Amino acid sequence: MSEFQWLSWIRGVGLQSAVAIFCMGIVWRTMEIYTLGRKLDIAEPRRISGASGWHTIYRRFLAPLGMIHLDPVTYIGGYVFHLGLLIVFFLSEPHIHLIRELIGLSWPALPPSMIDIVTIVTLITMIVVLVDRVRKPLKRFLSGFGDYVLWVITFLPVLSGYLTVHHLLLPYTILLALHMISVEVLLIVFPFTKLFHAVTVWPSRWFNGNTNARKGVPV
Amino acid sequence: MENREIEPLESSMVHGVSRRTFLQYCATLASLMALPSSAGVAFSKALSSVSxxxxxxxxxxxxxxxxxxxxxxxxxxxxxxxxxxxxxxxxxxxxxxxxxxxxxxxxxxxxxxxxxxxxxxxxxxxxxxxxxxxxxxxxxxxxxxxxxxxxxxxxxxxxxxxxxxxxxxxxxxxxxxxxxxxxxxxxxxxxxxxxxxxxxxxxxxxxxxxxxxxxxxxxxxxxxKAFYGETVHDRCYRRPFYEQGKFAKSFDDEGARQGWCLFELGCKGHITHNACSTKKWNGAVSFPIESGHGCLGCSEPGFLDTGSFYRALSLPEKPIGHAVNALMAGAMVGGSMFMTNRGFKMVAAHTHLPSCVADLEKESGG
Structure with missing residues (x-):
């Protein structure tokens, strides 16, 4: 199989399969998690929950007081690489083209030079965050093998995307194939790993805030 | 009659081609194939040979x-x-x-x-x-x-x-x-x-x-390698527009008229190894991209089985039409998991034995 045919398989059967698994996994896991339910709270609420759920989503989005100074890598690094991933995915021209193809929506893209800067910053930040995770005993203790695998799975699409756009190191055909296959791996593992936090993080925070308010601890 | 090798000049004159044109051709061919200038002389001798x-x-x-x-x-x-x-x-x-x-x-x-x-x-x-x-x-x-x-x-x-x-x-x-x-x-x-x-x-x-x-x-x-060592995109005159992120969105929009990159219109020049953008066609007049159409990738194996000529490389080869089916399959699996978990909870509720203070006191040996 030549590089061309390999790319063809990745753009065809590979991508179709990955998207199918992704869509199926998202619905499956969402339904499974949210239909587990909770024990009915029959106690009278201490107070009306109000906007505590929404407020908790917002409040936990911010770093706790003083923590940025105490652990800047975790907080600033976390903000930067998450934001970087969002910008690179949603505001680069080829991705918008893909989204328009998939769901018919599109919006203006950032200039390629801006995307380049964001990509490089994201890559560097991810490396810094990884080094910090390995160097700090507590973080190292809390990290399992799967966490490092997921770091690689998240890192590779960004790196391969940058190399592909700039035709660096390898022939374009191989780079594009590597970029697409790294994205396919990401799509496949996304619903079944910790990466699923991208979907569950907001409802979870809302639920915690809402429940705490019922118990008398509004925020 | 003396049996001697015909000189390039004589040979070219015999064929009605001037010496200058003939040597220019040999030198150009050597250059096209990234060979040293001495290859041009070798070409001229070979072409003049009686063999x-x-x-x-x-x-x-x-x-x-x-x-x-x-x-x-x-x-x-x-x-x-x-x-x-x-x-x-x-x-x-x-x-x-x-x-x-x-x-x-x-x-x-x-x-x-x-x-x-x-x-x-x-x-x-x-x-x-x-x-x-x-x-x-x-x-x-x-x-x-x-x-x-x-x-x-x-x-x-x-x-x-x-x-x-x-x-x-x-x-x-x-x-x-x-x-x-x-x-x-x-x-x-x-x-x-x-x-x-x-x-x-x-x-x-x-x-x-x-x-x-x-x-x-x-x-x-x-x-x-002299002809297929690089991709069409590598030497494409529209490449600067690719670097600037300027892409034609349709064959008759302003970008197309300005000569912007045809990547989004399905050009396969990025992955096609051929010399079209340097050697060109019809006496080096033009090549498909110069004429306003994307490269089809015709020199790559299986190019006819790689989806539409007009789909960008960044897109799936064919439209993803089974996403709805996948969502429904996911809903079915999710529903099954819900029913299974519900079954576990009901079994747990039925087999649950209530304990009272006396039981706890017994366990603690009180």
């Missing part, structure tokens, strides 16, 4: 476009190349009117030039049903190829059909079309893909072989 290597050209399962392309070669012209530099002993398309007599001539040429002739093949070989889909004078093309390859010095697979199956090998490949290099293993085979190949690529390789008696350096797919 004319015999060539047998076989056309198999193809459209004839490769021959058409070679006819369009402007420097040297086909007739100049074939009748002054090479000795074309057999070509089905050119000799078709002679009927069965050509087959006798072919056998005679093979016998006289055993081990010396150059075999050029365009078209693929149908392997299904014992090759009945494509025959010449009642002989299947597989048998003809194997017979002719035995006595050949080398084989040139001309065009994508011969190199990788091309059009006839496109899905579902009803004839079992097969590439030449998959069938011939005991002879040097050089691949010159393209639908059709660029004329100067064909003539350049032939002249190189005439001069040095061997093929130029090849890549992993058996293609000469």
């Amino acid at each position: 004319r290597p015999p060539v047998i050209w076989l056309s198999f399962q193809d459209c004839g476009g490769c021959t058409e392309s070679l006819i369009r070669s402007n420097v040297p012209t086909l007739e100049d190349l074939l009748f002054n530099s090479l000795s074309l002993e057999y070509h089905q398309a050119f000799q078709i009117s002679a009927g069965i007599a050509t087959e006798a001539a072919r056998k005679d040429v093979v016998q006289k030039n055993w081990g010396k002739y150059l075999l050029i093949v365009d078209g693929s070989i149908p392997m299904k049903e014992e090759g009945v889909y494509s025959t010449t004078a009642g002989v299947s093309h597989y048998d003809l190829l194997m017979e002719m390859a035995k006595g050949a010095a080398a084989v040139i697979a001309m065009g994508t059909c011969a190199v990788s199956g091309g059009l006839s090998r496109a899905y579902p490949n009803p004839t079992g079309a097969t590439a030449i290099s998959r069938l011939i293993k005991d002879k040097p085979v050089i691949n010159l893909p393209g639908c059709p190949p660029i004329p100067v690529v064909m003539t350049g390789v032939l002249i190189y072989y005439l001069t040095f008696g061997a093929f130029p350096e090849l890549d992993a797919l058996g293609r000469p």
Whole structure:
């Protein structure tokens, strides 16, 4: 199989399969998690929950007081690489083209030079965050093998995307194939790993805030 | 009469070409193939030589476009190349009117030039049903190829059909079309893909072989690196627009008129190894991208089975139409998981034994 045919398989059967698994996994896991339910709270609420759920989503989005100074890598690094991933995915021209193809929506893209800067910053930040995770005993203790695998799975699409756009190191055909296959791996593992936090993080925070308010601890 | 080698100047004058034009051509060809300037001198001597290597050209399962392309070669012209530099002993398309007599001539040429002739093949070989889909004078093309390859010095697979199956090998490949290099293993085979190949690529390789008696350096797919070493995008004049992120969105928008990159319109120049953007076509007048159409990727194996010509490389080959099915399948699995978990909870509730303070006191030994 030549590089061309390999790319063809990745753009065809590979991508179709990955998207199918992704869509199926998202619905499956969402339904499974949210239909587990909770024990009915029959106690009278201490107070009306109000906007505590929404407020908790917002409040936990911010770093706790003083923590940025105490652990800047975790907080600033976390903000930067998450934001970087969002910008690179949603505001680069080829991705918008893909989204328009998939769901018919599109919006203006950032200039390629801006995307380049964001990509490089994201890559560097991810490396810094990884080094910090390995160097700090507590973080190292809390990290399992799967966490490092997921770091690689998240890192590779960004790196391969940058190399592909700039035709660096390898022939374009191989780079594009590597970029697409790294994205396919990401799509496949996304619903079944910790990466699923991208979907569950907001409802979870809302639920915690809402429940705490019922118990008398509004925020 | 003194038997001496004809000098390049004399040879070119005999052919009605000025000395300057002739030497310019040789130097240009050497430059195109990234060879040192001394190769130009070697080319000129080889082209002037009285020795004319015999060539047998076989056309198999193809459209004839490769021959058409070679006819369009402007420097040297086909007739100049074939009748002054090479000795074309057999070509089905050119000799078709002679009927069965050509087959006798072919056998005679093979016998006289055993081990010396150059075999050029365009078209693929149908392997299904014992090759009945494509025959010449009642002989299947597989048998003809194997017979002719035995006595050949080398084989040139001309065009994508011969190199990788091309059009006839496109899905579902009803004839079992097969590439030449998959069938011939005991002879040097050089691949010159393209639908059709660029004329100067064909003539350049032939002249190189005439001069040095061997093929130029090849890549992993058996293609000469001098012509297939870079992608069409690498040397495309629209590449600066790609770097700037300026893409034509349709064939008649402002971007297209400004000559912006055709990536989003499906151009496959990024992944296509060919010399179109440097050697060009029709006497180096233009090439498809310059004419406003994206590259189709015709020199790559399987290019007809890689989805629409008009879908960008960053998109899936075909529209993803089963996403809704996948969502429904996910809903079904999720629903099943819900029912299963509900069952576990109900079993747990039924088997749950209430405990009271007395039980706890017993456990703690109080």
